[in-house]
Structure formats: C-alpha cells, structure tokens
Amino acid sequence: MARSGPKLTRIARTLGVSAATVSNALSGKGRVSAELAEKIRATAAELGYVPSLAGRALRTGRTAVLGLVLPDIANPLFPQIAQAIELAASSAGYGVLIADSRGDVATQTKAIERLIDRDVDGMVIVPRRGTRIADVGCPVAVIDTPSTPGNTVAADHWGGGRQIAEHLKALGHRRVLVIGNNPASNVQNDRIGGIRSAFGEAAFVEILWIEALEREAGKGCPLGLAEKVAEGFTAFACVSDLHALRALTELQRAGINVPEKASVTGFDDLIWSPVVTPALTTARMDMTRIAAIAVEALVKAIGERDPADAGIGAPVTAENAEVPMQLVVRQSSAAPPTTQFQPQTIANAGTTAPARTTAPARTTAPEGEHQS
C-alpha cells in the first residue's frame, strides 16, 4: 500500500537536483560531491523518505524478502526458529515471508513454489525429515543437520547427543532408554547416534520409536515407561523436550519420582522446560547463531547472483556449518538409585563415574545454568 511518504523526485525537486543524483547519493554508488550527498541525506531523513520497495524491486529484480519454509509450522520449535530468522533477516534488511508446508512433501513443494512466485530473493528451509531439497531456482539455505548432504548450517546434533550421554554417564547411568519419534528424521538419528557413540560400551542403550508404537496403540498412548523402570532402565533420553515431557508426566503419574528413581532428558530447551517440575535437563541449539549464519550465507549468495538468471538453486554453503549445542542441566537428571538393578554384563561399568550413595548436590541455580 502506497504510503504517504515522499518519493525520490520529491527530494530531488526540493533540492533542485535530478532524481538520479538523489538515488546515487543515497546509495553511494554514482559520483556525487560530498557536500551535496550530505545535503541530500539530510533532507531525505528530514522528510522521512523511505524508498519504495516495489519500485526498486521492479528495477533491480531484488525484493529484499526471504522465504521461510518449515516442515510443520505447528512444531513447538517453530517460534525459536522464526524469531531467530526474522531477527537475522531484518537486521540484514530483509523481510521474512512465511510458508507453511503443513505436513506432507507435496505441500512443502507448493509452499516453495508460492514463495518463488512471490519473487523472494532466497529462502531458508527446514526440510521435512528425510526430504532432499530439489533445485528451487533461488538461493536456499537448508537447516537440517550437518550430516545431511546439502545442509547449509545446523546445530551439531550428534555433539548434543554426546553431551547428553556424557552427562548421564557421569551420573552413573548404565541402562538408558532413548526415546525417538521417527527413524526417518536425520536430526533425530544424529542425536541418537551421538548418544550411542558417547555411551559406547559403558551402558546398555535401547531405542523406543514413538510413531511406531502409536501406529499400533493409537496416538497419545502410554509409552510403558514404568515397565522399563522395572526392567532396570534408570534414564530416559528423549530426542525432544516434547517427548521428555511426555515421559516425565507418565513416570510421575506412575508414582516414579524424577529424578530420584529415573532421570529424564530432552532436547531443544522448549518453552515449558524451565517451568515444569522438575525442570528438564536438555540440550539447546544456538538458533540465533544458526539463523545468523544461514541468513549471512544467503545474503552473500544473493549478492553474487545475477538477478537476470533464474539459475541453479543449489543450497548455499556457509563457513561454520556446525554450531555446537549447549547442555542445560536442570533438575530432571540425577544419579540413578543405588538400589537399582545393575546389569553385570556391561564392560567398563563404573570406570567413568563411581556409584554414589546419594544424588550429588545440584550446583545449578533453580533457573538452570548452561554449561558447554
């Protein structure tokens, strides 16, 4: 909608110069004497001049808009991502157009097409699990996981998994149930891979896939964690705080105290994690940094690109594709109970952390501290 704001020619007329000169002065591109440039900038500011993006877009072929495509906008992580991307984009002078891919891959493709039709300069895509982003015809930053081919930047999910596992190992856990949602997710697989690799032979690790379970038992079905505790599992490492929350409440409901009788950990530090009781131990992504890197890479690619060609849309690459995760230790994890069933077959058991008779005093503040 055309604002009231003055146009370029208005400033030009005011100063008795040509519109081109004003444009040059403001962009610093052409040849304009220093004093005139200054005068132009002054009056532009005074009149509250804001360039028309439409006019500029038409001429330059650049809309200064980025598209943001998310696997499922209902994802609880979405706020974090959107906020970070929006911040990074807006401070780089770009607007952010959202596109929801509501579930299936077809909709994701449609969403991408709509963005293309709207002439976005580039887009940030958090792909649906397992999806490979096809050539879209504009610069694309893919945020998935470092192990995914074509990934631009992402948190080091594997490393995050390792941190979680090291934490649990140090507390003395030797029988751990990893709770995932879907094995097709690259992110989840990396997190789980990290967990397994850090435990190595030091603990028995089993995996529970929620979606597989729910396909048989129905959505929202119990995960049967009480039985797992009876089997000797002392820790439940979930690939998302959403699952951790589910596990926590199910355990609590079964009368199993967390963290005294069983520890629960999550991922992503979602909104509720600090405020539930006990607050969730989790591994957090540095979305701000990830977003900054993604947008930076995108902006660079846009700058190098010839606006005329609708050339190849291969994902752009960034300097630091791998951003470390932060372990956030809160109250949901502690040493396993000493009366706990201790499997004899585990090699190296106890070499990392001696069993303690009592849970170590938590040194973290109520709100939870961060440690790398």
Add this chain to the structure above:
Amino acid sequence: MARSGPKLTRIARTLGVSAATVSNALSGKGRVSAELAEKIRATAAELGYVPSLAGRALRTGRTAVLGLVLPDIANPLFPQIAQAIELAASSAGYGVLIADSRGDVATQTKAIERLIDRDVDGMVIVPRRGTRIADVGCPVAVIDTPSTPGNTVAADHWGGGRQIAEHLKALGHRRVLVIGNNPASNVQNDRIGGIRSAFGEAAFVEILWIEALEREAGKGCPLGLAEKVAEGFTAFACVSDLHALRALTELQRAGINVPEKASVTGFDDLIWSPVVTPALTTARMDMTRIAAIAVEALVKAIGERDPADAGIGAPVTAENAEVPMQLVVRQSSAAPPTTQFQPQTIANAGTTAPARTTAPARTTAPEGEHQS
C-alpha cells in the same frame, strides 16, 4: 528475484495482441471477446505465466502482502496463529510477512513501522497485553478479546472461561484456584471473568498471579500448590496450558495425583496437552475461523480503500467478532475426592452435582473428544 517466467508482453507477442489486452483478459476487467480471452488464458497457462508482483505493486499500490505482528513470537500459541493466518491469507492470494515484537511495546511499534515501510496492504495484530493499537496507516485486524475496544475478531474467552467453570462445577468442585500470569492481559482477565461468573456463588474462587509471585520468588519458582490442596482447593483452573502444565507437574511431584486428588484445566489446547499424562482438559480457540474472519475483514477493507491515500488505520470490523471456544475434556479433570475438606459456608453446594465416591468413568477417547 526475477524468475525465468514469461512476461505479459511475451504472451502478447505470441498471440499477436497487445499487452493491455492480455492484462484485461487475465483480470477480466476490460473488454475482450470471449474466444480471445480464452485463448489468452490458455497460452498463459501453457507458458506458465506468473504475474510479477513487483510490477503490479508499483502500478496498483497493492503488494498482496499482509503483515503479522505478534506480542511475543516465542509464545507457544504462535504456531497455531501463524499457521491459521498463513492459510487464510494464502488462499486469499496474500503473502504473510512476519514481524516479531520481542517483548516490549517499543519493539512492537518498530515492527509495525517496518511492515508499513514494506508496503503491506494490511496487518493482523495480536497486541501485547493491554496495548492499544494506534493509528498505523493501513487496515488492521486486531485479534485480542471481544471486550477490548478496537478488537476485530477473537475467541470468546469469557465464554471459554464459563465452559471451564461449568465443567468443574458439574464435577463437584467448590474451592477453585485460578492461576493467571498477568492481570494486565485482557485475554486472561476475560477468561477469569468467565470462570468467576459461571461459578457465581457456587464456589470459592481465588486467583494466583504467577508474575507477581515470580517477582518475589524468582522465575520458575514453585507455586505452592500442595499447600493450596491442603487448604482445601480441589481444582486449579489455569488461563493457559503452559500454566496448567506447570501446575500439573508441580502437583505430581508433590505426590498429589491428578485428577484423583486435584483437577487441573488449561486453555488453548497447546501442542503438549494431548500427550502429557494425564492429558489436559482445556478450552480451545477456533483459530482457523478467527484467522479466516480476520483476513476476510482485512481483504474487504483493502478492497474498499483508495490505494492513493495513506488514510486512517483504524482497526477494521468484522461480522462475527466473537468466535466460541471449544471445551476439550481429557483426563486431568475429575470429581474432587470425597474425603476432601468441604467448606461449610458455600451456598448451593452440592446442588449441581452430587458428590460421588469415585471418579466417574471417563467416556472420552484417549485422544480426547470435543464437546461444545
């Protein structure tokens, strides 16, 4: 970014007609013979013609973009809102530009200005609690609560509160703690107002403001609900599922079974509500309908508006400003325990629902049914 797509003139040349005729045929505005129009549409489709939004925007002053301003993008309700708005907007031919107002009012104003500078045709604003939207210079749809002056469309939060209260009352609760966050929020006040009004004299209702408590005891502090249970409270009606979750876990942690010993209800049916144990009884907004009404009203206002004037930006009004909420009964609410402390001073106690010796069998499916 300029796509490869053909331009208007390309189609015109292909058919040997003028660009104006093509434009007229495609928009159905000018006078074009039926057969020629058909031929033009055909070749346009065949060539995959997509109009340049930039060109059109420059000429018409319409960008076909709506802005979406949210109080705090980190709000867990955000996904629902964004998804609904995006859907409604895109099916009306509009794109959605997001703007984060990260907390304070100043940033909200800045965000709005940025959207204006980007020439959005209109915007949807979910105002920060208590904020009154000033004249922004373009059509605005405000989603707050029906009782707010200037509100365009919103859920009937008051009615939602009544439904929650009626539900609890019918279960037999007579001592209810309402848990809110901040008394400055219109939405929260309406929800609480509805709760109070439905209980009337039938129950003793107390309010706990979390922010006030946290100002003294620190963020994430315990709410002291076990003490409240000891005082005889049997139900905790929270103004958001986030608080309900906090209440639920705190109670569980204290060994107070939900719903046997205390009921917990929330609002908004947030992502975790169906999967925690016990699943949360809550009241849900029909965001799809709200978004549809908001966007419709906005589009209408945009259509009536003269693109030339940057006229008044008073919030647009919609037909049905009040969309009913849906009560979703799940497992977190049940009849209060019969051994419970029963205050003698309450009038009408027991007239609505006779005390039961055991919680009634839940007739709802595991996933939770909806009832109006």
Add this chain to the structure above:
DNA sequence: TATCGGTGATTAAACGATTAATCATGCGAT
C-alpha cells in the same frame, strides 16, 4: 591552443504490470 581526462551532475531508458483514453469497426436506427 587544442586536447585529454576527470569530476559532478543530468538524461533517458528500463523494469512489468495496469488503465484511462483513444481508435477502428460493424450494425441498427433515423
């Protein structure tokens, strides 16, 4: 002195669509 080069500014075209104004044409009515 004629020329060259550099500087600072202007001109004019272009981006791609929309639309008011214009034009050509055929047909019915006067």
Add this chain to the structure above:
DNA sequence: ATCGCATGATTAATCGTTTAATCACCGATA
C-alpha cells in the same frame, strides 16, 4: 446514407527506482 453507439482491441502514460550513457565544465598536458 449518415449518425450514433456498442464492441473489441490498441496506445500511451504511469507507478518509483536504478543505471548506463551522456553532457558540461575545468584544469592540466602536449
């Protein structure tokens, strides 16, 4: 036969910005 009118299509201007090409001017060089 001519005027008027409706119809169907074209012309040309316009939105606001950018930018390549051009121009005017001045000092220095050959």
